[in-house]
Amino acid sequence: MFGLIWENYRISLSSIFANKSRSILSVLGIVIGVLSVTLMGTMISGLDATFEKSMASFRSNVLFISRMDWFGGDFDWWELRNRPRIKQEYGEKLRIRSQFVEAVAPTSDRGGSIIRKDKQIDTRFFGTTPEYLATNDNTEIASGRFFTEGENRSGTRVVIIGAGIAEALFEDENPLGQHVKLGNHKFRVIGVTGEMGTFMGLFSLDNQAIIPLGTFQRLFSRRGWMSIRVKLNTSNIDEAKEEIRGHMRVIRGLKPTEEDNFAMPHSSTFESQYQAIKLAIGGTGIFITALSLIVGGIGIMNIMFVSVKERTREIGVRKALGATQRMILSQFLMEAIMICFLGGLLGLGIAFGFSKVINQFFPSVMPYGLAMGAIFLSVIIGIVSGLIPSSRAARLDPIEALRYE
Amino acid sequence: MGPSGSGKSTLMNMIGCLDTPTNGTYEFEGELVHEMDDNQLASIRNRKIGFVFQTFNLLPKATALRNVEVPLIYANISRMERLELAKESLTAVGLGDRMHHKPSELSGGQRQRVAIARALVNSPSILLADEPTGNLDSKSGVEIMKIFDELHEKGNTIILVTHEEYIADHADRTIHLFDGKVKEDVRNGKKAEPEAVF
Numbered sequence: 001m002f003g004l005i006w007e008n009y010r011i012s013l014s015s016i017f018a019n020k021s022r023s024i025l026s027v028l029g030i031v032i033g034v035l036s037v038t039l040m041g042t043m044i045s046g047l048d049a050t051f052e053k054s055m056a057s058f059r060s061n062v063l064f065i066s067r068m069d070w071f072g073g074d075f076d077w078w079e080l081r082n083r084p085r086i087k088q089e090y091g092e093k094l095r096i097r098s099q100f101v102e103a104v105a106p107t108s109d110r111g112g113s114i115i116r117k118d119k120q121i122d123t124r125f126f127g128t129t130p131e132y133l134a135t136n137d138n139t140e141i142a143s144g145r146f147f148t149e150g151e152n153r154s155g156t157r158v159v160i161i162g163a164g165i166a167e168a169l170f171e172d173e174n175p176l177g178q179h180v181k182l183g184n185h186k187f188r189v190i191g192v193t194g195e196m197g198t199f200m201g202l203f204s205l206d207n208q209a210i211i212p213l214g215t216f217q218r219l220f221s222r223r224g225w226m227s228i229r230v231k232l233n234t235s236n237i238d239e240a241k242e243e244i245r246g247h248m249r250v251i252r253g254l255k256p257t258e259e260d261n262f263a264m265p266h267s268s269t270f271e272s273q274y275q276a277i278k279l280a281i282g283g284t285g286i287f288i289t290a291l292s293l294i295v296g297g298i299g300i301m302n303i304m305f306v307s308v309k310e311r312t313r314e315i316g317v318r319k320a321l322g323a324t325q326r327m328i329l330s331q332f333l334m335e336a337i338m339i340c341f342l343g344g345l346l347g348l349g350i351a352f353g354f355s356k357v358i359n360q361f362f363p364s365v366m367p368y369g370l371a372m373g374a375i376f377l378s379v380i381i382g383i384v385s386g387l388i389p390s391s392r393a394a395r396l397d398p399i400e401a402l403r404y405e
Numbered sequence: 406m407g408p409s410g411s412g413k414s415t416l417m418n419m420i421g422c423l424d425t426p427t428n429g430t431y432e433f434e435g436e437l438v439h440e441m442d443d444n445q446l447a448s449i450r451n452r453k454i455g456f457v458f459q460t461f462n463l464l465p466k467a468t469a470l471r472n473v474e475v476p477l478i479y480a481n482i483s484r485m486e487r488l489e490l491a492k493e494s495l496t497a498v499g500l501g502d503r504m505h506h507k508p509s510e511l512s513g514g515q516r517q518r519v520a521i522a523r524a525l526v527n528s529p530s531i532l533l534a535d536e537p538t539g540n541l542d543s544k545s546g547v548e549i550m551k552i553f554d555e556l557h558e559k560g561n562t563i564i565l566v567t568h569e570e571y572i573a574d575h576a577d578r579t580i581h582l583f584d585g586k587v588k589e590d591v592r593n594g595k596k597a598e599p600e601a602v603f
Contacts, residue, residue, distance in 0.1 A: 003487070007478045014466055317462040320423060321523070322451020322479040325443045398423045402462070 004327060005334070012335035015307065016342065026303035027343030029296020030381060033289050034347030034374045035354075038366060040285025042355040044278055046364025051274055055267060061235055062135060062267070065090060065248065066227035069263040070270070083261045086226045088213070090251055091129075094230060097247045100240035102233040103134035108216055108226045114161070114209055115181040116169040123165060125182060125209035127216020128229075135231040138205075144176045144191030152212035155219075160191035164206030185219050187211065237266060293377070296343070297385040304336050304389035315393055316401030329394035336386020337379055344378030406566070406573045407582035413566045414535060416582065420564060421456060421533045422449045451479050455524025457534040461516045463508040469495060469519045470504040476527045494522040498552055514545030521552060525561075532556065532563045538572060550575055 016023045067083050091104035109126030130149050133139060147158050159180065166175045175189045196205035216224075232240045241264055248262055308315070315328055323331075348371055355366040407413050418424035419431055425439040432438070433449060441449075450456075455476075463472045473491040482490070495504050498518040508516050517537060524532055534553070538546035554575060557563055565576065573579050581589035 003478055003481060003484060018466065313462065314464060317458075317464070318475065318479075319447070320421070320450060320456045320462075321476045322447050322527075324447040324479075327447075327479060399418050402423075402458070 004330070008331045008334040009338070011331055012338040015335055016339050022303065023339055023342075026299045027296070027339055027346070029292045029294075029299050030340050030343035030378050031296075031347040031350070033293035033296050034344045034378060035351050036285055036292060037289040037374050037377075038348060038351035038371055039354055039358075040281060040289070041367045041370035042351070042358060042364050043281055043285075045367050046358065046362055047274075047278060047281075049364070050362055055270065061232045061237065063230045063232060063237070063241060063244065064227050064263075064265045065094075065230060065244075066263050066265060067225070070265045070273075079261075084252070086228060086262065088226060088228075090248070091228045091230070093251050094228075094244060094247055097250075098240075098244050100232045100234050100243060101230055103131050103231040105129050105132040105135045105229045105231075106213060106226055107132070107229060108213060108221070108224045110220055110224060112183050114165060114169070116178070119169050121165060121168050121207065123162075123207045123209055125159070125211060125216075127211050127213035127220075129213050132210065132229070135229040138196055140194040141191045142194040143174075144189070146191055146210075147212045152214045155214040155217075156212060157185060157187045157215055157219075158190045158212065159187040160193060160210040161189055162193050162204075162206040162208045163195045164204050165209060166192045182209065182211070183220070237268065241266065293381055296340075297381045300336055300340060300382065301385040301389060303339070304332060304386050305392075307335065308332060308389050308393040311393075312396065312401045312404040315396050316398050316404065319396070319398035320402065325394040328396075329390045332390035332393045333383065333386045336390065337382035340378040340382030340385075341375065344375045347378075348374060406568055406570075406579060407588070408568060410584075411582040412585040413568075413582055415585075417533055417535050417564070417566050420531070421454050422446045447479070451476055452527055453530045455521075455527065455529040455532045457517070457520050457524050457532065457537045459536040459539040461508070461513075461520045461540070463516055463519055463523075465508055468505045468507055469500060469511065469522075472508070472519055473523045473526050476523060480527055490526055491522075494526040495519070497525070498522045512545065513541045514548050517541060517545070517549050518552065521549070521556075525556070530562060532561055534563060534565045536566055536568075538567070538569070546572075 065086055067086055068080050086106075088106045091106050095101045095104055105128050107126050107128045109124055111122065111124050113120050114123050114125070129152055130146060133141070133146055141160070142163065144160070146160060147156070150156075151158055159182065161169075161175065161180070169175070169180065170178065175192060178189050179186050180189060181187070193206070193208075193210070230244065234240050245260065245264060248264075249260065252261060254261065318328060318331075351371075352366060355364060358364050415424065419426055419438075422433065422438055422441075425431070430437055430439065433453070436445075438446070438449075463469075464475070467475075470488075470491050473494055474487050477487040477490055492501070492504060495501060498521050500515060500518055500522065503511060503515060503519075506515075508519070511519065517540075521532075521537075524534075532553075537553075538549055541549065550572065553563055553565065557575075557577075565572065567573055577592065579589075579591045580587055581591075
């Protein structure tokens with residue numbers, strides 16, 4: 001039995017490699033199918049890993065109060081635009097009213113350059129209050145200190161810079177006590193935050209600079225965008241969110257019939273948005289995969305019919321020499337499986353190359369389980385599409401087959 | 406022997422269990438062939454019958470050795486034994502030094518000898534040869550017939566289809582067919598040495 005399988009394996013390889021270009025063309029659908037399914041898997045695994053890492057900086061018990069949601073829904077743009085601003089005092093009001101508030105920190109941010117001597121990098125800097133650290137478990141002061149309430153109130157020009165900025169501007173020097181310019185204003189560096197990496201590989205969290213909100217408002221903008229970070233003392237986000245929403249409506253002076261004119265994004269918003277993106281990528285990938293695999297399967301079936309036709313005489317000879325129907329069937333089935341298997345490997349090889357390229361842009365790994373699955377699927381396609389041509393070969397009348405020219 | 410269309414090949418196919426009669430019965434070693442299933446037929450073809458065709462019908466991409474191995478593979482014989490038997494068989498037809506040649510690298514006579522080696526490798530009860538010299542020049546034809554004579558002397562049963570009188574002369578028994586019927590059945594013993602014919 002093993003001898004026969006080995007023999008069939010040899011026959012199939014010699015047949016496939018004897019018609020190289022034909023084999024490659026016919027297996028193209030399988031190659032593309034395997035390529036798309038593994039690339040999709042690579043993308044999703046990469047997204048997952050990045051997302052998990054990035055989400056850590058949006059602790060799930062931090063709620064944001066802002067004018068708009070992070071992701072647009074079916075909102076009327078004009079309604080959004082005309083919403084009243086979020087005011088700094090909301091934070092204090094919520095702290096007094098709500099039983100779920102542990103810490104609040106209003107933040108206001110803007111983009112700009114941070115300059116030291118001849119070096120300059122573009123960054124985002126934001127003003128906040130000393131309580132900010134209490135609302136963000138991910139920001140740690142690696143060296144130096146955070147600013148104080150006194151510095152905040154008096155509008156002192158002090159800045160806490162991210163690890164990325166410190167490295168870019170100071171390299172090996174100690175940045176503490178040194179001066180940098182934010183826009184046209186000179187600031188003293190009093191602290192450096194620890195490394196936090198990037199958010200979804202899009203922007204670096206280490207390229208942020210934090211200054212006192214009082215200073216921010218004095219120097220840059222009093223009426224800028226503001227949102228309030230609210231750290232909750234409960235893990236029951238929904239309950240807390242409902243309660244705070246009620247307080248916000250009162251603070252905003254909304255009538256019961258009026259809709260909310262503020263938004264309360266939470267990391268779960270990200271999560272649901274992310275799930276939707278993942279589903280879209282997965283859905284598209286599976287659709288392309290299914291389509292190319294069906295086309296690929298038809299291609300294999302077609303080429304197998306040709307192969308059987310071409311080798312009709314050989315089939316006759318083999319039958320005369322004692323091959324049973326099952327032996328002939330297994331020979332051609334093996335050929336169909338091998339061609340699909342090799343096609344799958346080819347697709348996988350290309351996908352592996354692509355995943356290396358993708359990895360340059362955002363961290364990703366090719367999931368090996370999926371790769372094995374893709375190869376398994378190719379083999380299944382080989383069996384399914386090879387079955388009809390092979391059984392036709394097996395049922396050939398030996399005399400007819402021997403006479404075939 | 407007989408002219409074209411007289412039913413020689415059909416009779417041959419039936420003896421070789423490639424075909425079953427539409428009418429009547431054919432018993433092979435006491436068993437009715439038309440009642441056998443595919444596996445039984447294949448097994449008989451594999452173990453009891455050796456085919457030699459006019460057009461050789463070798464597998465073009467395989468070496469002589471691998472061609473001869475094919476029936477042994479279907480007989481499920483181990484690799485080492487297979488190789489041994491195939492080499493033995495090829496040596497017996499005088500191709501011991503051509504084992505690794507492909508059919509395209511062999512002459513017509515050599516190809517037919519590979520085919521004979523393939524037919525013999527399973528030690529069949531009957532060797533069926535359908536116009537084995539039909540595609541060969543007369544010199545190669547003589548060589549092939551010499552091999553058949555030798556095999557016959559060793560005790561092999563050979564059934565040979567031909568429409569050439571001088572080929573038929575090699576046989577102990579000659580059955581003449583015409584329009585699907587047996588016209589004549591001559592048991593004449595060996596008439597002539599091959600050298601004498603040409």
